Amino acid sequence: MPEYTLLTVIAVIAVALLELLWLRTGIFRTLQYWLAIAIVVFFQVLVDGWLTKLSAPIVRYNPEHHAGLRFPWDIPVEDFGFGWAMVTLTILVWVKAGRRSGAAP
Helix, strand or coil: CCCCHHHHHHCCCCCCCHHHHHCCHHHHCCCCHHHHHHHHHHHHHHHHHHHHHCCCCCCCCHHHCCCCCCCCCEEECCHHHHHHHHHHHHHHHHHHHHHCCCCCC
C-alpha cells in the first residue's frame, strides 16, 4: 500500500477509535458535526480541486505514494480521509477541553 494511502487509513482509524473507545464525546451523533464536515468537504473540493488539477497542478503528488484514485477534479481520495481525520481530531479535542473546563458543550 502506498505511503500516503497507508498513513491516511491509519489516521482515519485512529481518530474514529479515539472517539468511539476513549473520548466518547458523541459528536458522530450530532447534526452540527456532520454540517461542519459538509462545509469542510465543500471548500476542500474547491481548493484542493484547484491545487491538484492534473491539467495545471500547483501541488504534485508522487504517484508511488498514493493509490492513484482521484475524484472529483483530480483530487487524490486520500486528501479527504486526511482532512476528515485532521478536522475531526480538532473538534474532538475542542469538545473534550470545553467539557473539562466546565463550559457548555
